[in-house]
Amino acid sequence: MSVSLLSELLTDEFADAIGFVLPPAAMRIVFRRSVAVRKLTQAIRHSVVTEAEIRDFVASIVKSFKFGEGLTGDLALAAIAVAIERLPVDFVDEYLDALASLRLREMSTCIRIARECIKHRANLPKKEFRQQSYLRTRPGTLQQPKQLKIHLLFVGTKPKTLRSRSARLLKTVGSSFDKPDSLRLPTRPQSIRGYI
Amino acid sequence: MNEFAGLLLLGPNDESIIVQTRKGNSVKNAIDPSPRKDQIDKYRRLLEKHPNWVERVPAIGGYNCVGHVWASRRTGIFEQEQIDIVFRDDGFRIVDETKELIHPGDLVAYWSTDHQHFLHIGLVVELRSAVGFTTSIPWVLSKMDATSGEVLHHFRDIDFPGFEYRFEFWTERQKLLR
Numbered sequence: 001m002s003v004s005l006l007s008e009l010l011t012d013e014f015a016d017a018i019g020f021v022l023p024p025a026a027m028r029i030v031f032r033r034s035v036a037v038r039k040l041t042q043a044i045r046h047s048v049v050t051e052a053e054i055r056d057f058v059a060s061i062v063k064s065f066k067f068g069e070g071l072t073g074d075l076a077l078a079a080i081a082v083a084i085e086r087l088p089v090d091f092v093d094e095y096l097d098a099l100a101s102l103r104l105r106e107m108s109t110c111i112r113i114a115r116e117c118i119k120h121r122a123n124l125p126k127k128e129f130r131q132q133s134y135l136r137t138r139p140g141t142l143q144q145p146k147q148l149k150i151h152l153l154f155v156g157t158k159p160k161t162l163r164s165r166s167a168r169l170l171k172t173v174g175s176s177f178d179k180p181d182s183l184r185l186p187t188r189p190q191s192i193r194g195y196i
Numbered sequence: 197m198n199e200f201a202g203l204l205l206l207g208p209n210d211e212s213i214i215v216q217t218r219k220g221n222s223v224k225n226a227i228d229p230s231p232r233k234d235q236i237d238k239y240r241r242l243l244e245k246h247p248n249w250v251e252r253v254p255a256i257g258g259y260n261c262v263g264h265v266w267a268s269r270r271t272g273i274f275e276q277e278q279i280d281i282v283f284r285d286d287g288f289r290i291v292d293e294t295k296e297l298i299h300p301g302d303l304v305a306y307w308s309t310d311h312q313h314f315l316h317i318g319l320v321v322e323l324r325s326a327v328g329f330t331t332s333i334p335w336v337l338s339k340m341d342a343t344s345g346e347v348l349h350h351f352r353d354i355d356f357p358g359f360e361y362r363f364e365f366w367t368e369r370q371k372l373l374r
């Protein structure tokens with residue numbers, strides 16, 4: 001199943017369905033809308049096709065490289081680039097960067113498509129995830145923390161206001177903490193950036 | 197990625213020539229290799245789907261549709277930004293078909309309907325009169341991709357899988373000709 005999804009990219013049927021090779025920006029859309037590429041994306045998402053299988057497949061295509069002659073799997077490599085473009089794994093960056101850094105006329109289509117995919121991958125919507133530190137005490141113990149870090153997520157709030165708010169918060173929580181002044185108030189809330 | 201490591205060692209071998217717009221801006225281009233047998237076969241299969249196309253040049257490498265109209269068949273121009281530069285720098289304007297006629301030498305550009313993606317360009321070489329029509333119908337000479345041949349076709353006898361398209365006629369003529 002998984003191997004056939006990849007090898008389908010080398011068939012005449014796939015080449016015919018894709019039609020003539022359009023400029024890279026449009027060609028990327030053609031690939032994205034193609035049934036074979038959509039199936040492959042789903043298969044990769046659900047681990048039906050694994051990274052190792054893709055690597056083996058790519059290696060087998062690269063093996064057939066001949067100087068001065070167009071690479072047979074040029075379209076297949078381009079299709080894989082589009083299929084994996086949106087996946088939030090390091091392998092995708094590795095694949096796209098390696099392909100885009102090549103300057104070989106024998107495989108110009110996949111190189112152009114990879115460059116196009118990188119442009120769009122950089123534009124993917126990002127979401128800031130809230131980062132919190134929790135007390136590292138086991139429930140039930142009375143161990144008092146030396147300092148509680150409160151990550152303030154009042155973006156755009158002036159530092160002064162933040163201090164007074166945190167002071168009020170500490171009053172209500174109790175006096176088991178250090179003085180409010182000793183709280184570290186980050187100027188910017190820290191965040192982990194990640195792809196959706 | 198280790199699978200491409202061997203290819204990286206080969207070093208760059210992409211070919212290009214100097215292409216500039218009228219304003220002297222450089223246009224990025226690339227000369228692709230000759231088509232493989234499977235690419236020629238694919239071109240022939242796609243040609244069979246369009247029985248009214250007239251082939252002028254069989255499958256050939258080296259240039260694409262944009263290179264055909266703007267680089268005298270010497271190289272291929274692939275990036276949309278470069279195409280926009282040529283349209284702007286070379287003084288092209290859209291022909292308003294309600295006010296003036298299309299002439300041989302004008303260009304027909306195909307875009308996705310949302311105008312986001314440039315798809316194809318061809319050169320109007322003939323105006324054929326048709327029974328029942330008062331205006332002549334442009335026939336276009338174009339090269340479908342970097343490995344196909346050149347074909348003469350009705351300006352609407354073309355399809356782009358995955359795209360609804362719109363077309364525009366462009367000219368560098370300054371005066372309206374009626």
